[in-house]
Amino acid sequence: KNAKVRERYGILAGVVGIITNLILSASKIVIGLLVNSIAIIADGINNLTDMASSAVTLVGFKMAAKPSDIEHPYGHARFEYLTGLVVSFLILIIGFKLLTASFDKVLKPDPLEFSYITIIVLVLAIFIKIWQALFNLRTGEDIGSSALKATGMDSRNDVISTTAVLISLIISEITGFQLDGYIGLLVALFIIYSGIQLIKETSSPLLGKAPDPELVREIEERICKEDAVLGVHDLVVHDYGPGRIFASVHIEVDAYGDLIYSHDIIDNIERNLSEELGIHLVAHMDPLETRDPLTQTLNEKVAEILEPLDGIVGFHDLRVVAGYSHTNIIFDIVISPECKLTEAYIKDYVESQLQSIDSTYYVVITFDKSYVQNNI
Incomplete structure (x- = not known):
């Protein structure tokens, strides 16, 4: 909850991500070029995008920590949400790039050059990405950061994509069938799906969750x-x-x-x-x-009338204004966003129920929207 602690955690995660992803990206691209594997090269480029994501996260935490000013009296903390959204779009973009490259590979497959060094590099990359995913997800959970959670999900996607590349390389070596392009397509579709889900999740706080x-x-x-x-x-x-x-x-x-x-x-x-x-x-x-018996009775009666209506959260501020010919019963009704009943129907229903008790009762209702998901 301490803003300084959050900033330090965010900077640490960003620096760790930049260094580890740079190492992974360089090693995979070099190996991919040596063995002529589009899947490995694409995986390395994906790690390069991960490095950019970590840099964006780093900048986002620094910007979010800026104090409030005249133009932004509520502070700049939403930069962190924007950071998570940017990372999500980067994931989506790399997914589409990988999809295009993999489709070309399916149409024009090239033989792969199998190497035990390649296997070792990919296995090490998987373990590093597992650690990255756990580190970012755990840190994001501890400090409540959607940006770090998005980065952690991206690392999890990398574990799946690199594992798929490794499996395709082994199967291709054993069977002679080139799975490289097909595995790339599956990984790309998974990355695109994850990117769309993350965009929905990270944009929600910005839209008013x-x-x-x-x-x-x-x-x-x-x-x-x-x-x-x-x-x-x-x-x-x-x-x-x-x-x-x-x-x-x-x-x-x-x-x-x-x-x-x-x-x-x-x-x-x-x-x-x-x-x-x-x-x-x-x-x-x-x-x-609290002392007028009629007000107390009407509070109980209105609660009883509203109880069976779906989408009614509650009511409040009931007061009674008596006149010579009629009595106004004034109160607010809180309705949920899912309420299917119209305000006119609710008013007519409540008024008819109260007039069955006393024909001089008329209701004056203000309808409020519920902006929270539960009430006492």
Whole structure:
């Protein structure tokens, strides 16, 4: 969670990736040229792209660590997400290049020159790539870095592609059938598939991915453990990059309680979440009517009415405004993005159910979208 520690881990992973991939790339390209194998050469070029990916990761971590400024008050931490996306596109590009080269090799196969030195180099490359994959995936998991996870997945792809090249070389030597181009095609298709999946994964935070349900639950539980808090709603979490999470929430308190005390509790909640979870929280104090029997009864009735409706997350801020000829029941309904019901249908349904109790009841509903995946 420490920004400096994250930066150092990222730089270490980038430097290690540049050095190891440079060695692997040079050795594979030389061996590939000696034995006339397009698959080995392509594998070496893939490692050269991996070196570029490591360099991009290195730069990304340095840029993400830049402090906030006037133009970017939320910081630059999203550079790390951009880095992961760039690495994903590099994987996709190398997949298409390998696909083209392998197709040409299928159409015009050239005999391979078998060598035990080639076997040894490829086996060593596989073990190095296994270590790289484990190192990047573990480091990415420890510091929550999508960029390092993408690099780790790329290393895993290299293990598969190099193993496939090794197998094709051995089979070709035993049978005399040139599998080089065909294996290259299979490896290329796998790399392209992995690149597409990684693009989806690394672009998700940039597009506004829903926050982790565990994080949402922890935020709500920490808020609700305070005695003065009656509930929470309208929680919104914005991710501006690792360690740069901003959130806003409405915290419900007793309207008849000590509002100065309640305000002090909310200030403490904001400070504690910042210190303990690294979340910049802005909380709105929402006083609730707790003594009016009609309000309590209608709260229970509305909850009962909404319970069977799919896609309704909950409701809040119910208040009753009585007039001479009718009574307005005003509240907010929170609906999930998957809700198939129209707002007009929900309003008419709720109003008809309440008017079956009292024909003078009319509802005034504000519909809110749920921006988190679970609520207390």
